[in-house]
Amino acid sequence: MVRVVCDSSNSLPDELIARLNIVEVPALVNVTTPQGIKSYRNKVELPIEEFYRILLSADKLPTTSQPTPGHFADAFRVLPADDDILCITVSAALSGTYASATAAVELVRDRKITVWDAKGASMDSGWQIVVAAEMAQQGADLPAIMAKLPTVRENTHTFFTTETLKYLAASGRVPRLSASIGNLLDVKPILRFMHDGTIQPIARVRGRKRSLEDILTRAQELFGDRPVRVAVVNARCAPEAERFNLDVRQRLHVVDVQVIEIGPVLAALAGPGAMGLAVYAL
Structure with missing residues (x-):
């Protein structure tokens, strides 16, 4: 079976993530506090209402950064050993997420992991994740899904x-x-x-x-x-x-x-x- 992993910069709704059995790795939001910069995992450690309060009121705008290779490796390790893992990330031209996911492959060498640069963000890349997960649920193998992704991206x-x-x-x-x-x-x-x-x-x-x-x-x-x-x-x-x-x-x-x-x-x-x-x- 193919399992699809993505990062949270793709804006996938939680309902789709659950229904399509997608694994989402949180990106990081960095907020300046009196004690220094504090990093929060997107959708896990920082409620969205609090984020927008900070965004609208803070003297220094929050920034974002990619999940670490360790975060991706942890996500890969918990998946069943016989699954093929397809990790689809936001554009490498916009973020270091693709590089982090690729580095994580070296940390989990006993698994078959493919990393795909969706060359987009939000639902521009999100549609590729949705189609890949839908195909996986329908029993498609990794080569079939990989053959489809360039077409989805171009369309x-x-x-x-x-x-x-x-x-x-x-x-x-x-x-x-x-x-x-x-x-x-x-x-x-x-x-x-x-x-x-x-x-x-x-x-x-x-x-x-x-x-x-x-x-x-x-x-x-x-x-x-x-x-x-x-x-x-x-x-x-x-x-x-x-x-x-x-x-x-x-x-x-x-x-x-x-x-x-x-x-x-x-x-x-x-x-x-x-x-x-x-x-x-x-």
């Missing part, structure tokens, strides 16, 4: 916008961004996960409503009437995400939809108010 397109560029600019993960751009005349960035694993700004739109319309129009132009699985991801703007979901369902041929609040790792990158659309065409 997934993700766009998102942020309420402010403050967090993205501070992260340093998106080139050519200045925090001052979005403060001019309510300009909102449109960003895209590229298939090389990077995030690139592709447009600037004035106003929140227009930014979401731009994202949906781009998805329509890409997918037309093709059946798609979609994820509407958001950071602390769930009511708006539900309204956006209604528009998505009206204008795309949606066969599966997830409305997901992103956790600390992605929220620290994009900031409160971030909204995105990850679309996987079947």
